[in-house]
Amino acid sequence: MSASTMAGSPNQTETRAIKRTPYPGWFFTPAAIIYSVLFLAPTFASLYFSLTRWTLFDSEFIGLENFAQFLREPFLIKGLINTVIYAAVTSGLKVVVGLLLAVMLTSQIVGRGYLRSVVFFPVLVSTVGVGITFTVLMHPTQGMINETLALFGIAGPGWLTDPNLALYSVALVDVWKGVGLATVIYIAGLVAIPQDYYEAARIDGATPWQNFWYVTLPLCRPATSTVITLSFIGGLRTFDLIWAMSKGGPGFASDTIASVIYKQYQAGFYGLSTAGNVVLFILIALLVVPLTMFLNRKQGHE
Amino acid sequence: MKKRTSILGGAAAIAATFVVFVIPFIFIILMAFKDRQQSALRDFSWPTGFHFWENVVEVVKTRNWMMITAFINSSIITVVSVTLLVIFAAMVGYVLARRKTRWNGLIEFLILAGLMVPPAVVPTIWLLQGLKLFGTLHGMILIEVAYNLPFSIILYRAFVATIPRDLDEAAIIDGARPLDVFFRVVLPLLWPVTVTNIVVQSVGIFNDFTNPLYYLPGNANATVQLTLYNFQSQFSTAYNLLFTNILLITIPPLLVFMFFNRQIVAGMTAGAVKG
Numbered sequence: 082m083s084a085s086t087m088a089g090s091p092n093q094t095e096t097r098a099i100k101r102t103p104y105p106g107w108f109f110t111p112a113a114i115i116y117s118v119l120f121l122a123p124t125f126a127s128l129y130f131s132l133t134r135w136t137l138f139d140s141e142f143i144g145l146e147n148f149a150q151f152l153r154e155p156f157l158i159k160g161l162i163n164t165v166i167y168a169a170v171t172s173g174l175k176v177v178v179g180l181l182l183a184v185m186l187t188s189q190i191v192g193r194g195y196l197r198s199v200v201f202f203p204v205l206v207s208t209v210g211v212g213i214t215f216t217v218l219m220h221p222t223q224g225m226i227n228e229t230l231a232l233f234g235i236a237g238p239g240w241l242t243d244p245n246l247a248l249y250s251v252a253l254v255d256v257w258k259g260v261g262l263a264t265v266i267y268i269a270g271l272v273a274i275p276q277d278y279y280e281a282a283r284i285d286g287a288t289p290w291q292n293f294w295y296v297t298l299p300l301c302r303p304a305t306s307t308v309i310t311l312s313f314i315g316g317l318r319t320f321d322l323i324w325a326m327s328k329g330g331p332g333f334a335s336d337t338i339a340s341v342i343y344k345q346y347q348a349g350f351y352g353l354s355t356a357g358n359v360v361l362f363i364l365i366a367l368l369v370v371p372l373t374m375f376l377n378r379k380q381g382h383e
Numbered sequence: 384m385k386k387r388t389s390i391l392g393g394a395a396a397i398a399a400t401f402v403v404f405v406i407p408f409i410f411i412i413l414m415a416f417k418d419r420q421q422s423a424l425r426d427f428s429w430p431t432g433f434h435f436w437e438n439v440v441e442v443v444k445t446r447n448w449m450m451i452t453a454f455i456n457s458s459i460i461t462v463v464s465v466t467l468l469v470i471f472a473a474m475v476g477y478v479l480a481r482r483k484t485r486w487n488g489l490i491e492f493l494i495l496a497g498l499m500v501p502p503a504v505v506p507t508i509w510l511l512q513g514l515k516l517f518g519t520l521h522g523m524i525l526i527e528v529a530y531n532l533p534f535s536i537i538l539y540r541a542f543v544a545t546i547p548r549d550l551d552e553a554a555i556i557d558g559a560r561p562l563d564v565f566f567r568v569v570l571p572l573l574w575p576v577t578v579t580n581i582v583v584q585s586v587g588i589f590n591d592f593t594n595p596l597y598y599l600p601g602n603a604n605a606t607v608q609l610t611l612y613n614f615q616s617q618f619s620t621a622y623n624l625l626f627t628n629i630l631l632i633t634i635p636p637l638l639v640f641m642f643f644n645r646q647i648v649a650g651m652t653a654g655a656v657k658g
Binding site for chain 2: 104106116118120121124126188190203205209210211213217218225269321325339354358361366
């Protein structure tokens with residue numbers, strides 16, 4: 082439906098003007114068709130199918146039953162809470178670690194090129210490959226991490242086998258893989274800060290800590306809001322890393338909405354799976370829209 | 384004095400990042416060189432014998448040369464969908480940046496929605512089945528295009544805004560038609576952002592796991608990321624092969640990283656900050 086609106090079939094009065102424009106509206110057509118057929122149409126269809134019991138051939142309208150189930154079943158609620166925790170932990174850590182790495186990498190430090198490459202490279206590596214590698218490294222008795230800790234006399238935890246820890250272990254690996262992107266965004270933000278501010282701070286006799294707290298931090302706020310928004314949305318939608326590392330286990334301890342959607346799909350509960358999609362969509366809208374508004378409002382005060 | 388602390392700090396940073404970021408990759412490489420017995424220990428040790436080539440041959444041959452099929456499938460999907468993405472996104476970004484109409488607000492809303500809204504999986508499968516595209520490379524390619532268009536359009540729109548209008552207006556006065564203006568004048572000028580687009584999107588699509596998992600089932604359609612996942616259960620004890628597989632599929636992103644590092648970083652930060 083939106084194909085026609087985007088492609089633009091303008092009304093008669095406009096036709097002549099449009100004809101003459103060197104920037105024709107039909108340039109939108111190929112993109113608009115693909116996007117509306119394969120993305121918008123299923124999204125609108127999901128609003129209906131989430132209200133049904135669905136076998137792909139046949140759907141039976143059951144009202145809000147699927148959503149009620151989402152709020153009733155303990156493991157589905159767990160998935161909901163886990164999703165928010167995961168997004169908050171990963172985006173929080175990416176902000177802190179990314180900013181520290183970026184400050185370090187924009188200072189006069191030896192081996193800058195090496196450091197930048199090493200921190201950024203995991204961003205480009207297959208998520209599933211990273212997940213499998215860390216699953217092996219995090220094995221409670223035979224994993225390299227716990228064997229190394231044992232050398233120092235520390236009994237390492239069951240990273241992925243402890244139900245209270247599994248979600249956070251996956252989140253840590255997510256940070257390991259994604260912090261490089263946060264770092265390069267921060268580097269771009271830090272480089273854009275005019276040197277005059279640091280000059281003024283130096284004349285006022287600011288300590289390095291004051292420099293960071295009163296100059297760097299406020300002036301790289303656009304980068305901060307980008308990193309938070311990007312990694313928060315990414316965190317809410319994460320599926321591949323969780324699936325590669327814990328499959329939502331042990332039990333349902335590290336299930337997120339995205340892994341619930343996949344499990345319900347595999348089990349053939351298509352209506353419930355689609356309801357999961359709608360829940361995830363609502364969750365993103367409810368959390369991300371106020372978050373970006375808050376971050377942008379703060380920016381406006383500068 | 385100051386220089387000394389920076390060297391010390393640098394050394395500490397190098398040591399710390401080496402442990403955190405490099406050791407896991409060395410671990411992957413060491414595992415890929417071991418034989419099955421030694422790799423089962425999963426420890427950080429020097430291989431007792433070098434079995435890398437044997438491992439590669441075995442991984443490639445497994446399941447009726449599935450790895451080759453997967454590399455071919457992934458390459459086709461990546462090349463075709465990135466080509467379509469570049470042309471279609473450039474067309475949208477160009478007109479969007481040049482012409483202000485009342486549709487612009489709606490289009491920009493749809494672009495943002497595309498970046499935020501998670502794709503509705505089962506309805507998409509249902510639709511693909513209806514279009515006879517489910518489980519085909521064509522369907523997978525179109526899905527990748529649909530899901531990645533918003534990001535590409537944002538990159539292009541921002542770049543078109545920096546190109547002076549005089550250039551396309553000169554061509555228009557000379558009587559060039561819109562298609563000629565776009566393909567002969569504007570698209571060549573967009574080359575830097577096209578390179579960025581190609582690099583960022585091909586890495587993303589090559590590494591995509593979730594979408595092929597949903598929309599491209601079946602061994603004949605395996606993509607590179609899925610072979611890894613298939614191998615995981617089959618080789619649950621053959622860690623040498625599993626890690627050889629990981630190493631093999633890390634090579635394409637590594638090559639891209641070595642040759643296009645600058646463009647990737649530029650693209651990801653530009654898209655992020657402007658989006």
